[in-house]
Amino acid sequence: MTTADTSQDGEPTRRDVIHIFATVTAGVGAGAVLWPLVHQMNPDASVLAMSTREVDLSAVPEGQAIKVMWQGRPVLIRHRTAAEIAASEETPLSALKDPIARNENLADGEADASDANRRIDAKWMIVTGICTHLGCVPLGTAQGENRGDFNGWFCPCHGSHYDLAGRIRRGPAPTNLEVPPYEFVSDTLVKIG
Numbered sequence: 501m502t503t504a505d506t507s508q509d510g511e512p513t514r515r516d517v518i519h520i521f522a523t524v525t526a527g528v529g530a531g532a533v534l535w536p537l538v539h540q541m542n543p544d545a546s547v548l549a550m551s552t553r554e555v556d557l558s559a560v561p562e563g564q565a566i567k568v569m570w571q572g573r574p575v576l577i578r579h580r581t582a583a584e585i586a587a588s589e590e591t592p593l594s595a596l597k598d599p600i601a602r603n604e605n606l607a608d609g610e611a612d613a614s615d616a617n618r619r620i621d622a623k624w625m626i627v628t629g630i631c632t633h634l635g636c637v638p639l640g641t642a643q644g645e646n647r648g649d650f651n652g653w654f655c656p657c658h659g660s661h662y663d664l665a666g667r668i669r670r671g672p673a674p675t676n677l678e679v680p681p682y683e684f685v686s687d688t689l690v691k692i693g
């Protein structure tokens with residue numbers, strides 16, 4: 501090693517000073533590059549608006565359903581009749597394959613899968629349309645589609661039957677259809693997300 505590399509009295513050499521300066525400069529440069537990236541990653545109001553979706557339900561008659569997309573996922577919304585609500589509410593918990601509500605709107609993640617724990621307004625059953633077996637989109641939303649043995653939704657990929665509350669009742673799907681986060685802005689306007 502030459503005397504140009506090492507100070508004899510412990511003081512930093514010219515090369516040390518150049519190295520420190522280069523390191524600090526690189527750090528500042530990286531920060532200058534990273535800041536706009538980090539700033540871009542903070543969601544502003546327009547991004548937050550995109551993470552939610554308002555759906556007008558006023559044109560969905562009783563007994564029918566619609567499918568909307570939210571964050572790239574299908575969401576199924578069924579306008580249940582009084583008879584359908586009653587049938588779903590009367591289903592004993594012992595008949596359920598998956599006893600957990602799986603409702604993102606509930607604070608209690610272990611709440612039971614009673615009909616009441618699967619919705620906000622009894623008329624509207626709102627579930628994510630992704631079969632919990634291997635991810636197919638269940639039938640039963642469009643008119644004339646097979647609703648399965650429990651009059652809810654039916655996944656034709658491997659034969660999973662969901663009931664009027666989106667609960668798995670028969671077939672290989674292990675869990676109930678998820679209930680996404682949502683709230684009602686008015687009687688017929690729902691905000692998903």
Ligand code: FES
Binds near residue numbers: 659660672673
């Ligand atoms: S993906 Fe639905 S039953 Fe297999």
